[in-house]
Amino acid sequence: MSEKNFEDYHLSEEIRRALDVLKYDNPTEVQKEVIPKALENQDLVVKSQTGSGKTASFAIPICEMMEWEEKKPQTLILTPTRELAVQVREDVTNIGRFKRIKAMAVYGKEPFAKQKEELKQKTHVVVGTPGRTMDHIERGTLELDKIKYLIIDEADEMLNMGFIDEVEAIINDLPEDRVTMVFSATLPKDVENLCHQYMKNPIHIEIAATGVTTNTIEHAVIEVKDEGKISLLKDVTVVENPESCIIFCRTKENVDNVYTELAKANYSCERLHGGLEQEDRFGVMDGFKMGNFRYLVATDVAARGIDIDNVTLIINYDVPMEKESYVHRTGRTGRAGNKGKAITFATPFEGKFLKAIERYIGFEIPAMDAPTQDEVTSRKAEFEEKLSGRRVVRNNKTARINKDITKLHFSGGKKKKLRAVDFVGTISNIPGVSAEDIGIITIQDNLSYVDILNGKGSLVLQAMEHTTVKGKKLKVSKALK
Numbered sequence: 335m336s337e338k339n340f341e342d343y344h345l346s347e348e349i350r351r352a353l354d355v356l357k358y359d360n361p362t363e364v365q366k367e368v369i370p371k372a373l374e375n376q377d378l379v380v381k382s383q384t385g386s387g388k389t390a391s392f393a394i395p396i397c398e399m400m401e402w403e404e405k406k407p408q409t410l411i412l413t414p415t416r417e418l419a420v421q422v423r424e425d426v427t428n429i430g431r432f433k434r435i436k437a438m439a440v441y442g443k444e445p446f447a448k449q450k451e452e453l454k455q456k457t458h459v460v461v462g463t464p465g466r467t468m469d470h471i472e473r474g475t476l477e478l479d480k481i482k483y484l485i486i487d488e489a490d491e492m493l494n495m496g497f498i499d500e501v502e503a504i505i506n507d508l509p510e511d512r513v514t515m516v517f518s519a520t521l522p523k524d525v526e527n528l529c530h531q532y533m534k535n536p537i538h539i540e541i542a543a544t545g546v547t548t549n550t551i552e553h554a555v556i557e558v559k560d561e562g563k564i565s566l567l568k569d570v571t572v573v574e575n576p577e578s579c580i581i582f583c584r585t586k587e588n589v590d591n592v593y594t595e596l597a598k599a600n601y602s603c604e605r606l607h608g609g610l611e612q613e614d615r616f617g618v619m620d621g622f623k624m625g626n627f628r629y630l631v632a633t634d635v636a637a638r639g640i641d642i643d644n645v646t647l648i649i650n651y652d653v654p655m656e657k658e659s660y661v662h663r664t665g666r667t668g669r670a671g672n673k674g675k676a677i678t679f680a681t682p683f684e685g686k687f688l689k690a691i692e693r694y695i696g697f698e699i700p701a702m703d704a705p706t707q708d709e710v711t712s713r714k715a716e717f718e719e720k721l722s723g724r725r726v727v728r729n730n731k732t733a734r735i736n737k738d739i740t741k742l743h744f745s746g747g748k749k750k751k752l753r754a755v756d757f758v759g760t761i762s763n764i765p766g767v768s769a770e771d772i773g774i775i776t777i778q779d780n781l782s783y784v785d786i787l788n789g790k791g792s793l794v795l796q797a798m799e800h801t802t803v804k805g806k807k808l809k810v811s812k813a814l815k
Contacts, residue, residue, distance in 0.1 A: 348432035362387035397430035464500035576647035584652035603629035740791020745809035
């Protein structure tokens, strides 16, 4: 079957509309293989690199198959890191936006009570890290009896991070008659065993990796002594003058040093590593997505869960110790059909790591000379001009799908006996507004949020200032978030 576009999957109108807005034009290789089989409720084991479009390959069928009326969660997605959980939640929300699919993320370092409250709302999809998911299951705040789909994302990383026991414990608590899908960039023995133990005749799908790593990404390596790295970094960034760039370091200390040096030289930059508070990490990620700064200095923790379509340059300031990390890091560029470049700085003693990476990716990384002083001098003016300008983000999916959506805040909730149907009934009676224009509704004890779609927010806001809901006069305003 050679599906050329998403029309061929007979998806519902709401999902197709979201895919149009998100500019998902043609399915990627992994999407062509996974979507039709997932829609047939097959268990799948998918070996596919990062950046190949795998999140959408499960998010599209999941959103299609969720029953909107069901209050309890129907899908559980496990991810190894908080960043990835948030990214996947965002992708599911965007794809399910017009079908009003409610997805939420549960992870550590965020108040348990806040997540518990949110889980009391109608929630279709829960994305979580294993520890916090287990926590919610044990405390009875995450109900599993309606779970039809389990997705384990980045299974190899779950293994590396020692989560496999928790993952097994979670699987054992789930209904037997579910569909299970496992996604992994590599398939170590333990992951294979896990699949055979807990899956029903899984179909194996393997997407060849070479296309991802070579066709859209130009790879190069420059040999350098440790003490020459910072000045080489400055020279390379001047000559390459990227639209946006991620600089990967092996340790938090290196991230801090590189960040300090670049900030002193007036680079528009931020840093990201595991030592930062979770809120700061999300803040930096969001800032990078929105184009607030051009250079991000990061450890490998950030290589997963960064889905930004126009990172034009990746610099491996340190050669990664794990060969898989090279693929994850460089997979941050050359995404969504764009061209990208990955330059690795290698000190003489890192040769053996480099050789292991080359064996793993199946090609030799071409050597490149450090930029000459003449090249640096001739590009300096152009570089400085770009340094002072703001980065243009052409492709922020979430901003695109939210463009015509207004979130309204109402001053009443469960304590006033208000339900979602009350809001739908009242709002769809406004002239020019129908139930199709109402998105996700969240009702808390003393307040409610209603998403208004299709650019009709101000119309509804105006009308609701003089309208009661279930006979109650509520204050209404645009929500701040």
